[in-house]
Amino acid sequence: MVQFRSARTALSRALGLALLGMASGSVLAQAQATRQEPQPAPTPAQTQAQAQAAADEATNLDAVVVTGFRRSLEYSTQAKRDATGFTDAIFAEDIGKFPDLNIAESLNRIPGIQLSRDVNGEGLNVAIRGLPNSFTKTTINGASVATASIGLDATNQNREVDLNLFPTEFFTQLTVNKSPKASLLEGGVSGVIDMRNARPFDNPGTHFTYQLQGEYNDVSEKTSPRGSFIGSWTNDAGTFGVLAGVASVKGRIGVEGYETIGWTNPNLTNAQCGNGGAAGGFPALGTPCNMYGGNGWRIPDTVPNNASTVAAGLTPGQAIDRDWLLANNPGLSIEQIGEALIPRLGRPLHMSGDRDRDAFLASLEWRPNDAMHFYMDVLYSEAHRTNDRIDVNLIGRNGGMIPIDMQVDANNVVTSATFANAQFFLEARPYVEDVKYWSVNPGATFWFGDEGQVKLDVQANVSRSWMFRESPTIGFNSPFTTLQYRNDGDLPAWTTDIDLNDPNAGWTWTGGRLWVQNEKRVTETGGARADLQFGDDANNVKVGVAWDRNFRRIQGFGDTGTNWQPYALSQVPEAALAQYILPGPAGFVTVDFDRFMADTNYAQYRDAAAEADGPNTGGSTGGFEEKSLAGYIEFNGAMDVLDRPLRFNAGIRYFKTDQAISGRVGLPGQKVWETRESDYDDYLPSFSAAWDVADDVVLRMSGSRTMTRPNPSNLLPGDYFTDISAQNYNRGNPDLVPYTSTNFDLGGEWYTGDEGFVGLTYFNKQVEGYTYQQVTTVPFASLGVPFDSLVADQQRAINSRGGPGAATVNVQQQVNADAELEIRGWELIWVQPLDVVFDGLGFMANYTKIDIEATGRDARALSGNVYGIAPTMWNATAYWENDVASVRLSYNWAEGAYGTGPNQQGITYAQIVGEDRGQFDLSASYTLSSLPTRPQITLNVINLTGEERRSNFWWPNAVNDLYDPGRTVMLGIRGSF
Template identity: 40%
Template sequence: MIEKSVQRRRQRRQVVLGLGVLAGLIQQAYAQEAAAPAPDAPAQVAPAVQADVNVVKVTGYRASLLSSAKDKKEAIGFQDTISAEDIGKFPDKNIAESLSRVPGVQIARDVTGEGTNIQIRGLGSSFTKILLNNAQIAVASSGPIDGANTNREVDLDLLPTDLFTKLTVSKSPTADLIEGGAAGVVNMRSARPFDNPGTHVSYGVTAQKQQIADGVGGRGSLVASKTWGDTFGILAGFTVNRQKSRTTGYETVGLTNPNLTAAQSASPTRNSTGGGNWTIPATVPAGAGAGLVAGTPIDQAFLLSHNPGLTIDQIDNALLPRLGRFMDYFGTRDKGSAILSAEWRPLANLHFYVDTLYSKKDDDMQRIAYTWAVRNGASIPLNMQVDNTNCTIGCTVTSGTYSNASYFIEFGPRRDRTDLKGINPGMEWKITPTLKLDAQANATKSTFSHEAPTVMPITAAGSGLVATFNNNGGGVPSITFNQDVNDPANFVWAGGRVNIQNELRETSTKGFHTDLTWGDSKLSLKAGLAYDDIDRRIRGQDNSAAWQAAVCGNNPSVFLQGPNGAPACDGASTPGASAAALYPGYGTGYTAGQTAPLVYQGSLIPLNKLSTYLVPGPNGRVVVDWDRFRKDSNYDAYNSTAPDSTSSSTGASSGYVREKTTGFYTEINGETTLGSFPVRYNAGVRYVRTKQDVGSLNSFSDPRNATLTQNGSKYPNQTEWVYQDTTYNNTLPSATAAITLRKDVVARVALSKSMTRANPNSLRPGINFSGTSADVGTIGSPELKPYLSNNIDLGIDWYTGREGYVSLTVFQKKVKGFTVIDNLTMPFSALAAYGITYNNLIPTQQVAINSRGGPDVATVVMSQERNAGGILTVRGLEIGWVQPLDKLLPIRGFGFSETATLINQSASGEGTNGFVALNVPKKSNNFGFYYENHGYMARISHQYQQGSQSANANQSGVTLAALYGRSYKQADFSSSVDLEEVLGRDNWPTITFDIVNLNKAKREGYFQFPNAAFSSYDPGRTFQLGLRGKF
């Protein structure tokens, strides 16, 4: 291990040395070109013709690189920028994808391949603060299709690149930056009229075709601005985007193993690895298939004889997909954004501005899954093979045949709507040459709605269905069946279901910031006040039980919500038959006084008609005829009356958080010398007070049900919003210095303390005490403290000429505030503070409490998160290199860019045993090779993120099973031809052609073992052909 570590360090030094040598050669070439005459030598005046030959016109993409290099060199702290041309020169679909080219920034992608949010320097996306025009922003969306966004993530896929002029990533905080980004702060600057004085119109239209999707989409943009002298200007712009999208994939929702009985395993370590989501029947059921005889005992001898070569421990611990689910996700994704900005300068020293933004997204998709169901099933393994003779900690099934199998279709239309509105007025007043006042107000509001019904018909039990599974070496497995699973006649309702589960979200922000600066570039003092108010509410809705009773439960004339029972979903249709047995207590308790007759009206989608709603779909697979099913099942009525629920189908829990923060800061900026070296510096401190209000929707049994035992008489569970507030203060110092070692070499050092507030989902003051034994539960943690990070940054930049530079930065973050779960033993009576009392327990819980001495004596064990005392240390190296190659190649216009980030993390102290920060790749890089000259531009880029752990252990109840993402590599190609320059025609457009995901990269993950596939999503390539221009 020591030798390998030493070897890796040597390799890193060799890489850095090699970069330095090559950059030095290039820099010398530019230096020779630009060298001034010696002091004693007479200046030589070059002929005009020769001067023309030596002039290199830098425009377009290279001009943007030059602007970014200039901004980087002039910055005191560690920051990177992407300017307008850079943003617009790539096939980026949104801001997140543009930011992925910054060193230290990693991007999270949806299953469609589109970037959604970012993280900086090895900490999750919730540790990055996102600003819009220097003000905080919140977007209500729930993130990727397999996410929930219950933390502090900000989805950036709503924001198009066309309407922004600069993106700035600050990795070393200063006192004047809004707090909340322990990892870093990203500021997105929208376009303003005086960015380009005069009258201008720019436009763009692009056709886009995803290779595996049906149809062609497109996007367009138009931005117009006009200024009147240097006094007033206005800018308006909009973008529209319609994407015909499709992604195919494989999902498991975890892997599992069988829960063997004592008769099936005599091993002393039976079921020792956890899991057990699948039960092998005690005897062969009728219609199991594969030639098995009904009634045959399935004991240890049976399992060993039908799985030759395996031990009972291998059969017991081998992992199989909980769901072998092949997914098809397709439809239309629409986006639209508009900005309106005005600037007014009534005096030379007074500047007013206002920025407004409106964005909207509407995803109208269908998600269809074809699933072999292992979890909660009763499959019988035959001829199973595994990958390891030692399955003590688990192993992976490589192949096998499974009789008594079941298969279902999960058809789910999905409609997600998001909008965002924002306004940002402000002013700059230079009161005197050395005194300046800045003031700004801001407000945003965002809403999100998620509608995701599910229709799930299933194959009949005892139908003789047999599944054959092949692991395919850990890739997407092969799962085949002995029957035609695309035959509508093979599906029934019994064991299936329908769901109505929605989610609604609202977020809002408002704030006011003001700064007063005195001094000049040599020395200035700056102080400021900030007030920010941000809130979010998540509401789940669920009307599944009522809809299911009508669709396939014989449609009783009266339906009562739980804890009253519900009819079985079997597609029965007996109109007029009595339903009295369903609710024997009807007319008493909750339904006292109701005398309407209880009858069945017949399932709206009866079993004998179910097959007529299953029609051929994509690739010959059967799908639900949704338009007809929706109408005949009365879906819209049930959806519009869905009651509130404590959770939703995204996995998010209903909750509320509001944070009102008041901040004050002061800082000093200046210039000095250290020896003979010029030094620019910044030092300051920020104090912030946070008032936090958090809420949770809690559900508990109605106490009146204590004496009501019959269905039909019970009162529905009660729901109540519970709120709790807390207040805390933080002081955040920072100091940064930039030392000019030579005119082309700048070294930087920064020391700082930054913060990110706790996960709002963990702060919810909710309680879960639903177990029938009334002995365990969970409690929210509204008093969790924020994460605090002590940061050190050291770096050196070498500017090699024009847009070229080499940048090396090492950083360290020591973060505390991570949480652990404590199991707290407390008196049952202490739960009254959370609304749980003896009287509102269900009868079985009351019996359990009485058996332990009654409500005044019994104790319970409640799990609760708390801040651990340990520290997470993140150390890393960032490399940035942008280099034109005009002096090395015979053809001008070539160049390359490279960013690389190496990260190592470790944890120490109390509560950190086994702790790891999730979704942190140890290595990531972005390499691009470009050509731009004479109106032609071409660039190929390659992004890489090494695989990393994505979820903690104990997944699906398997003790040692964590989730991991595989390494991701994506190549993109972009090109353009500027017809104005090539053909010498004024105002002619530029033709663009791009290919996204040139190498058809897939987003994949695995479960505990690399050959145990957890998920795989394949969006394929996307081609784009467009025109853009300006006049």
């Protein structure tokens, strides 16, 4: 059994038990009072009314008379006010009328929530309060969710849930539980997000809602349709209801961008450095000419004999040593030349393709009497996505460019140069991806006793998600050329002697590649739970048990040039290559994919591809299965303190998880599957209280302990190279233990009327078991990997760095840190109607500030190791509505954050750092009140000002990647009857 609880864990458990003891006494007293004054049992119709379903603690909102966005805000405000813990919720005004186009975009309006966007600007998943996306537990109707999909930039290697699979029209409520309860599923150190789908008794009667839109993106320059239809019916007796809905999107993407895959510097020989060592050797790390590592760019020992070097005025065969480099790069020292930074693969890119999704929801409810309520929800979603991704690479890594008149800035970033012996590499990857997800969620509620003071909730769930992506790589090289390189701080750019958009420019297979690369993913979840409540909704004792299963398997399939490449080259020899090349849409050539695939019999080799260590998305072939059994006891009570009402929730949850991790182990060509089993358990106490110190003021506090299971991709036991340059070698770590966190929250709100309130919250998390990527640079020869087991491109890369005896490799492994990560922060939110200024006017705004500090032996390794989390975030929305018109303008801003740890591409100090980013979005509607069903004309503009997404390789003028998703405009019509 894995033991990972510290002394403070025991202390927190003891504190939790003490709080439970106090809580139980109070609850028993309240229960006694309840027995003395019986209260009527709630009927199923009452408990499932729309406002009540929106939040367990929400009060009756019958007095609400506003509609639209303000009505959604008012539901949210009332639910927050009546909650015991720190909870935020977002509501649909009505079935099929969720206030945002994307679930992730909706969650982004909640303080402390950070949205992760795909490269096309679409919201994918969310993080809560300073921890990565995988620390957020996502559920649908209280049941675990796992998706097999991945983003365009190969995200979702951990436990993230891609929210773009789920149409917002199908959901009526999103709840973010920032402080846990014992009755909630474990697994979310940051919090639990629950998505509640629509059901027929949310709005009794017969109803039909429709929405049709046309979508235009100014990068793809394509128009595409989307729409949804939802119908619901309940019988006159109020005992049975059916809801069904379909939603479809036929989308198009267009993305312009720039990638570098990191930056690198020259791997100078001793002769080029002039350090007095053996001429053919290389300076040691930490010595002049190799102070910080990297060494991915190999300046030739002698001037090659080709048209490029002759055109540059160089003498073929002349030795390139220290004196030569200094003479041809005046003003630079040899140390500056040795540390000069250029992109490893400076590559403009273009993406275009389809983003289609079709989804179906069915929900049945049956209420045979006031003591029984049965339901079943079925959700299905499938996506078909294509992406013709092309990029042209200036070859820096493993390349042989010769610098002339090179200039660098104070950080050794090259600002200008003439590069002779330069070469470009065209890379074309026509992705085709299919994703499916389905889930079934049956459940029932029973009330017992004359007054209904005993309630039993039972629920089961099963889901499965499947993905298959094929992404062949077609690559060929340009002839050698001389180019003028410049980097003015925005993007590296160049002018060349050849036209990169000319199919007849002299492209060659030499140094190119032809690969079949496929990826298959399967995720499954299943579970059952039973919750028994004694008492009414205000004062009760709850006990429950839960069983959950989570399974995932990733498989990469590849033919890295051993089968398809020889056949393809025989069908498309170099002399015929130009016939398969077309001018491209972004200033460089592309491939006639259909013709090339047909003539090279691609499909046969695709279907016969063997299992590989992983696909080109960075995932690892392997899988895991977790089975967890949990039980809890929870107390809810209400009492008066100083003549003011106080509500509290206290509980403790115990869980035990059996874990099986499977992966491929062994030398290349000899790998077999191996499964390693382990188990762990823990107690998770929690306590929350809310005190109405005045009629419109609520103070809150919460203390808890939470956990998140480790990243499955890091648990896999196999070892393998993660890149074609054979520079980064990954080692799995099946011995990783879960993350645990001790949490404290303190805050309150002042409610100003209607949807208005001002809230301030302070939060503190102390996380143990956090992992970091341990990177060590070792000689290739020390890995024990036979050189002849590498593919041809990897062998060439090793040889370009001095051969197996001299080339170094970065060995990467995730390990649990012997340190504690303390995350402190505060949130401010203000929602305010401004009817006194102008009828229907209002605003909402929130601000979050996060500070992260590590303490302990490995504190230095953890510093800057919480990736992708903005230290400061804020968003604001101004809105105006009347009976027929509405408009909202929103702005969301996030401060730049670390994207990786140090030692990127072997450069010891380098990290990937995201830049600050803000985005405007607009939403408006006008109701045609004179027409039947009062249809609404809707207008939405996403990324109104066309903001780009950028990250840098440590220095602000060393871009790592940049993506421009463009502006998206949606015009449509929506109505219901």
